[in-house]
Amino acid sequence: MVLMEYSELEILIVRIREISGFDFSGYARPSLLRRASRYLTTHKMDFPQLLAHIEQGGNVVYGLIQELTVNYSEMFRDADFFMKVKAEVFTYLESYPTLRFWVAGCASGEEAYSLAIFLKEAGFLNRSLIYATDLSNKALTAAREGIFTLGNVRTFSENYLAAGGKHSLSDYYHVAYNKAAMLPELRRNIVFSMHDLTGDGVFNEFQFISCRNVMIYFTLELRQKVFRLLYDSLSMLGFLCLGKRETLRYSGLEENFKVIDSTLNIYQKIR
Amino acid sequence: MSMAKENDSLSLVLIGGSSGSFAIFEEIIRLVRNPLSFALIFVLHRGKSSTAVLPEIFKNKTNVAMSEPYHLDPIEANSIYFAYPDYHLLIGPDRRFYYDCTDKDFFSRPSIDATFISAAVSGISVKAAMLFSGSSADGALGMKTLAEKGFPTYVQNPAEAESPRMPEQALLAFEKHRMVTGGNLFSIINDILQ
Numbered sequence: 001m002v003l004m005e006y007s008e009l010e011i012l013i014v015r016i017r018e019i020s021g022f023d024f025s026g027y028a029r030p031s032l033l034r035r036a037s038r039y040l041t042t043h044k045m046d047f048p049q050l051l052a053h054i055e056q057g058g059n060v061v062y063g064l065i066q067e068l069t070v071n072y073s074e075m076f077r078d079a080d081f082f083m084k085v086k087a088e089v090f091t092y093l094e095s096y097p098t099l100r101f102w103v104a105g106c107a108s109g110e111e112a113y114s115l116a117i118f119l120k121e122a123g124f125l126n127r128s129l130i131y132a133t134d135l136s137n138k139a140l141t142a143a144r145e146g147i148f149t150l151g152n153v154r155t156f157s158e159n160y161l162a163a164g165g166k167h168s169l170s171d172y173y174h175v176a177y178n179k180a181a182m183l184p185e186l187r188r189n190i191v192f193s194m195h196d197l198t199g200d201g202v203f204n205e206f207q208f209i210s211c212r213n214v215m216i217y218f219t220l221e222l223r224q225k226v227f228r229l230l231y232d233s234l235s236m237l238g239f240l241c242l243g244k245r246e247t248l249r250y251s252g253l254e255e256n257f258k259v260i261d262s263t264l265n266i267y268q269k270i271r
Numbered sequence: 272m273s274m275a276k277e278n279d280s281l282s283l284v285l286i287g288g289s290s291g292s293f294a295i296f297e298e299i300i301r302l303v304r305n306p307l308s309f310a311l312i313f314v315l316h317r318g319k320s321s322t323a324v325l326p327e328i329f330k331n332k333t334n335v336a337m338s339e340p341y342h343l344d345p346i347e348a349n350s351i352y353f354a355y356p357d358y359h360l361l362i363g364p365d366r367r368f369y370y371d372c373t374d375k376d377f378f379s380r381p382s383i384d385a386t387f388i389s390a391a392v393s394g395i396s397v398k399a400a401m402l403f404s405g406s407s408a409d410g411a412l413g414m415k416t417l418a419e420k421g422f423p424t425y426v427q428n429p430a431e432a433e434s435p436r437m438p439e440q441a442l443l444a445f446e447k448h449r450m451v452t453g454g455n456l457f458s459i460i461n462d463i464l465q
Contacts, residue, residue: 001384001412005392006364030361030389031371037388038373072372079320162320216342216370223343245355245370247341 002040008047009033019054020061024068026198026222035068066138071214073107074152075114075169076159078244081212081264082118083164088260089239090122093207099128102206102233104197105214106132109143109182109190110156113172115210116186121166125189131204133195143192146182148173153180197226205235212265213243220250227251231269240267281348281366282309282396284463287383287413289316289405291433295456296403297332300351302460305334307349309398312360312390314383316405319357326353340368346395359385362393377409387413397422399463401451405437415445424448425459 004012006029013024024032040050054061076082093099101119103112112132119125134140148156157169173180195203197211198218209230215223230240231253240257242265248254257267288296296313303311317323326337329351337351338344346352346366354360359381361369369389376382383402387410390397400417402410404427418424426448429435442448451459 003388003416028369030363030369031373034361034371034385034389035373072374213372220343245342245358250343
């Protein structure tokens, strides 16, 4: 493992911005440092070699940015969260004639497919539209394909059952060439598109936003800005879901939300 | 990132372990009494679906405040913290906790290396780092990094560990860690508490 220091990370951030225009200055340094160290390790480089390497620009820098921003995700992550969403949020939204959901920072689509499956089981996928956005084109391409390895799907299946799934997850995908492809009918109500939470603005109004384990990668200051964007994108009485170790604290918007579940981090916009 | 000016004396004690470490953690927590001059941070390998709330389990063993911190919570002296399942717990140079869910290290999230390495480069003083029983090589790099930065490091005697691999690997990576045995654990902890 090759380790980097914070002083080197700052140099890297400046060089990436000069070469590509992509700005990491709003990214939380501790996890960015971990990711950059992992990049050095997997690519068998030291820091000076990395600096020389990215001078090539183009795909090299693009690849580095991808690796530094990619989010880890799995379907039905946190069974207790999905149980609660079905019990408290879906029952609330049930009476709406049309519904818009936003999965902000959707990675390879795991959360969006999870939502689609549970909306289908709740009986209102047909009048729902799920916007799933990410800043990575590579992740979005994978998300549109909806293809997962069988190893991952085994975990997803366990999560699905733990989250109170009504069938077997295999009812929602077919297997070909040792991979699982999500059924096209699930995709019909999902719009995958590019959106940068740190730079792009409000693009629609939603009754439900899931942004779990995404803002942990931003600095306190940038996180406040993104919180504002999520708040502005929610309709009144809309729901906001964060990851298990995140809180509304330090967001500046604590007063505008009612706590639906403080452990699972589900909030409702009330003003 | 701005460093907190107040509370300049913050120091950390880091303790990592996996299978076979739980009882030792409990023993250490029993020895710890309010007020503590440092923040005590435990990283125990646990499955992602682990529902055990460690501060609850240990609450009758000490009078020091215990928690599984939230993202961005300030790190405070006189507190005991536990890493949360399915996330890496990172120590920020601004004296806050940061969560991360990138890849597992040695099939573990939380990983001991993630926390220990982040502490080593944080600029915060590490009063001691200890590594106990476990069956992977996690922690070896973090311990080595801390030792090379000049912080005191302690590894359980592999011969006494329920799962010797983790302390063994740490000693293979760096020979000069101090050895913890059943005989000197009590006095080492007491020294750290001074």
